[in-house]
Amino acid sequence: MPILSTRIEDELREGPEISPELDQLMRNARKASDFLKALSHENRLLLLCLLAERERSVTELENILSLRQPTVSQQLARLRLDDLVTTRRDGKTIYYSLANDDVRRVISVIYSIYCEPAAASEK
Known part of the structure; x- marks a missing residue:
């Protein structure tokens, strides 16, 4: 079962343009990383x-x-x-x-x- 949406997957293959969805994913990844550091x-x-x-x-x-x-x-x-x-x-x-x-x-x-x-x- 895929984790990323097909839209984000397509954007990752297409190049350097970052959509709002990918930008949000990147911000959420930072929050998740900080959360996991606290748990570590x-x-x-x-x-x-x-x-x-x-x-x-x-x-x-x-x-x-x-x-x-x-x-x-x-x-x-x-x-x-x-x-x-x-x-x-x-x-x-x-x-x-x-x-x-x-x-x-x-x-x-x-x-x-x-x-x-x-x-x-x-x-």
């Missing part, structure tokens, strides 16, 4: 997996991952900068959650490929 760090990926389940506090994330607070906060700051997580403050406690369903969908696919018990036992 083990701790950030673990944080996103935990947040895919439910909203969690920084302290809860530290305890689950057995990481120091500065490490967790640094990775959460990167995820926040990349618009992958959002925050909510309740008194002194900051809670993190996934920013949108697109993030949840990607994390779900990654989890199903690499982490589900049935898939892991087959590899």
Whole structure:
């Protein structure tokens, strides 16, 4: 099943003129690349997996991952900068959650490929 439309495929063969569709594809590729870079760090990926389940506090994330607070906060700051997580403050406690369903969908696919018990036992 092709990923690119036949129109974009034709444009790629025809030469240097870039249509609005190809220009949009290129901009979207940049966004996807930035998204994948954010996921490429083990701790950030673990944080996103935990947040895919439910909203969690920084302290809860530290305890689950057995990481120091500065490490967790640094990775959460990167995820926040990349618009992958959002925050909510309740008194002194900051809670993190996934920013949108697109993030949840990607994390779900990654989890199903690499982490589900049935898939892991087959590899």
